[in-house]
Amino acid sequence: MLEQRRILLIVAGGIAAVKVPDLIRRLRERGAKVRCILTKGGANFVTPLTLAALSGDKVYTDLFDLKDESEMGHIRLSREADIILVAPATADIMAKMAHGLADDLATTALLATDKPVMIAPSMNVMMWTHPATQANLATLQSRQINIVGPGAGDLACGEVGDGRMAEVPDIIAALNRFFQKGNRQGPLARRRALVTSGPTYEPIDPVRYIANRSSGKQGHAIAAALIAQGCDVTLISGPTHEPVPDGVTLVKIETAEQMLKAAQAALPVDIAVCAAAVGDWTVENPAPSKIKKGAKPPTVKLAQNPDILATLSKPGSKRPRLVVGFAAETNNLIKNAKAKRAAKQCDWIVANDVGTGTGTFGGDHNTVHLITADGVEDWPSMRKQAVADRLAQRIALALNGKPQS
Numbered sequence: 001m002l003e004q005r006r007i008l009l010i011v012a013g014g015i016a017a018v019k020v021p022d023l024i025r026r027l028r029e030r031g032a033k034v035r036c037i038l039t040k041g042g043a044n045f046v047t048p049l050t051l052a053a054l055s056g057d058k059v060y061t062d063l064f065d066l067k068d069e070s071e072m073g074h075i076r077l078s079r080e081a082d083i084i085l086v087a088p089a090t091a092d093i094m095a096k097m098a099h100g101l102a103d104d105l106a107t108t109a110l111l112a113t114d115k116p117v118m119i120a121p122s123m124n125v126m127m128w129t130h131p132a133t134q135a136n137l138a139t140l141q142s143r144q145i146n147i148v149g150p151g152a153g154d155l156a157c158g159e160v161g162d163g164r165m166a167e168v169p170d171i172i173a174a175l176n177r178f179f180q181k182g183n184r185q186g187p188l189a190r191r192r193a194l195v196t197s198g199p200t201y202e203p204i205d206p207v208r209y210i211a212n213r214s215s216g217k218q219g220h221a222i223a224a225a226l227i228a229q230g231c232d233v234t235l236i237s238g239p240t241h242e243p244v245p246d247g248v249t250l251v252k253i254e255t256a257e258q259m260l261k262a263a264q265a266a267l268p269v270d271i272a273v274c275a276a277a278v279g280d281w282t283v284e285n286p287a288p289s290k291i292k293k294g295a296k297p298p299t300v301k302l303a304q305n306p307d308i309l310a311t312l313s314k315p316g317s318k319r320p321r322l323v324v325g326f327a328a329e330t331n332n333l334i335k336n337a338k339a340k341r342a343a344k345q346c347d348w349i350v351a352n353d354v355g356t357g358t359g360t361f362g363g364d365h366n367t368v369h370l371i372t373a374d375g376v377e378d379w380p381s382m383r384k385q386a387v388a389d390r391l392a393q394r395i396a397l398a399l400n401g402k403p404q405s
């Protein structure tokens, strides 16, 4: 997968830069062509000479080196690559990327590029979990930037937790997955889909939130089934414990507003499947600090959340060709689901009964009815993965010229 791939490797200033020589070696063993940009901070951990020797190419270090600019400007540098990999990606470079700052060669190349970007974050656990870094991460994810790691473990600063740069084999695997996408086979090859999955969390204050019991099982299974049909899938997911299906581009969100933004950023797509249990309401004014327990309970004022399915279904140039929604109902399942299809203007509704005792929420099985323009199909009870496979096959049939029956 990496044979002849051109990787522009940006090495920023973190201790994990010491893993970069090994990364370059392993990439070149697999046939990749590696060219490096070394930031000023990165040069504290690894020398340009080491990178030049291992990559077999010139190492670019300074935006204002006029000779480099005449040889190869930052724009050409950023375009003559199949992917830009930032490893290690420090909190600083992530913040600069999120905000569009360009004060050195690395950040200028990142802003000027029209190529895909992958980052391997590496930093202290407090820096990683800081809301500022997490907000920057969400921004980068909403722009389809690929993220690999970080992992948990001993950190160079002596603390333990999330923030360790992904190991070299994990970075190689992520690059392989990335390039595999462009080579997918199957009836949905060269099609793009977005899938929403899981619950949303709506904050009341920094420690409390309103959520629901969605496990994300069905949505994640649909993402995996679409991948199996060769589709390029962006999975936009609320917090879940489900493993991330191989090959998806995952965008992690918490609130409905973030899910909508991520969905819109993923457009244009051929297919949208909205399987997330999006909270209907958000808290109008979440408290900036923890609400203290007082004599009386506080009043929480709710506000309407955006409807992602209805927004995506609106006629317009960016409307996906096929929009599929779910209807989780406890009674009058078919009648309510049909009304939902009309109200939201989506093409299909997968209706499922989530009443007490059905075990649908969090369970492995689902009994669904597919509601299309032509009527209702009752599918037998099956595993969520089987529902997902059948749905993905139906989607492939619909998009490949057969009538949407």
Ligand code: C5P
Pocket: 196, 256, 274, 275, 276, 277, 278, 279, 280, 305, 306, 307, 308, 309, 310, 324, 325, 326, 327, 328, 340
């Ligand atoms: O209106 P209701 O929540 O029952 O509709 C369910 C369908 O609408 C699901 O496909 C769900 O993913 C989608 N939905 C959405 N945004 C919302 C509410 C629901 O995309 N705010």
